[in-house]
Amino acid sequence: MLIIGIAGGTGSGKTTVVHQIMNELPETEVGIISQDSYYKTNDHLSMDERALINFDHPRAIDFDLLCNHLKGLKQGKSINQPVYSFVHHNRTDDYIITHPRKVMIVEGILILTNPELRELFDIKIFVHADSDERLIRRLKRDIADRGRDMNEVLNRYQTTLKPMHEQFIEPSKAYADIIIPNDKYNTVAIDIVRTVINKKIND
Numbered sequence: 001m002l003i004i005g006i007a008g009g010t011g012s013g014k015t016t017v018v019h020q021i022m023n024e025l026p027e028t029e030v031g032i033i034s035q036d037s038y039y040k041t042n043d044h045l046s047m048d049e050r051a052l053i054n055f056d057h058p059r060a061i062d063f064d065l066l067c068n069h070l071k072g073l074k075q076g077k078s079i080n081q082p083v084y085s086f087v088h089h090n091r092t093d094d095y096i097i098t099h100p101r102k103v104m105i106v107e108g109i110l111i112l113t114n115p116e117l118r119e120l121f122d123i124k125i126f127v128h129a130d131s132d133e134r135l136i137r138r139l140k141r142d143i144a145d146r147g148r149d150m151n152e153v154l155n156r157y158q159t160t161l162k163p164m165h166e167q168f169i170e171p172s173k174a175y176a177d178i179i180i181p182n183d184k185y186n187t188v189a190i191d192i193v194r195t196v197i198n199k200k201i202n203d
């Protein structure tokens with residue numbers, strides 16, 4: 001199994017890059033794990049209390065479960081990947097049965113900050129986009145898809161997102177083997193990563 005970690009700030013285009021990589025690759029050979037699925041459960045908190053959580057700090061993520069799931073997949077076991085709700089700021093009761101594949105892609109803002117998780121990656125990729133571009137994308141996406149309004153996004157950006165990006169996410173770029181510039185769609189970089197994956201699949 002080849003495990004690829006794809007990190008980068010919010011709105012850098014990680015999810016888009018993953019989908020571009022997966023296009024044209026056989027569905028049965030590649031699987032995806034999203035770090036967002038591993039936000040800790042916060043059933044004990046009210047909705048208002050959950051909305052105040054700093055979701056850009058590594059402590060918000062259940063890295064133990066994520067690492068155990070990846071290790072299980074490496075051993076050939078299927079896992080129940082949790083399903084997260086951005087609208088309710090909490091894990092749902094649902095899960096996605098995720099089967100082991102020749103190539104597993106793990107994507108998320110903080111995945112290169114955790115040493116145990118880093119050790120599990122064969123290739124580490126960081127998707128880079130400038131912060132103004134990322135903020136614009138995040139605003140549009142969170143209003144369209146994640147039940148937010150402009151005040152919520154801008155307030156979160158100032159209070160937690162930007163400081164956590166500078167403290168944890170940007171420095172984790174140093175661990176990357178490949179950095180993909182993604183201010184514009186970068187088809188050349190996607191083709192290179194796809195070639196590496198195809199080689200692995202056909203070995």
Ligand SMILES: Nc1ncnc2c1ncn2[C@@H]1O[C@H](COP(=O)(O)OP(=O)(O)O)[C@@H](O)[C@H]1O
Nearest residue numbers: 010011012013014015016137141182183184185
């Ligand atoms: N290279 C790009 N140019 C313009 N828009 C992009 C680009 N990559 C992603 N987007 C858009 O930006 C938004 C955030 O992208 P997404 O892939 O969800 O980022 P991430 O997973 O890193 O948070 C989406 O609406 C997506 O369509």
Ligand SMILES: Nc1ccn([C@@H]2O[C@H](COP(=O)(O)O)[C@@H](O)[C@H]2O)c(=O)n1
Nearest residue numbers: 009010011036055056086089090109161
């Ligand atoms: N309840 C939550 C949980 C997380 N976030 C934000 O999501 C971002 C990470 O996801 P991307 O798809 O953008 O990589 C992160 O910056 C958190 O602030 C949230 O808004 N609400």
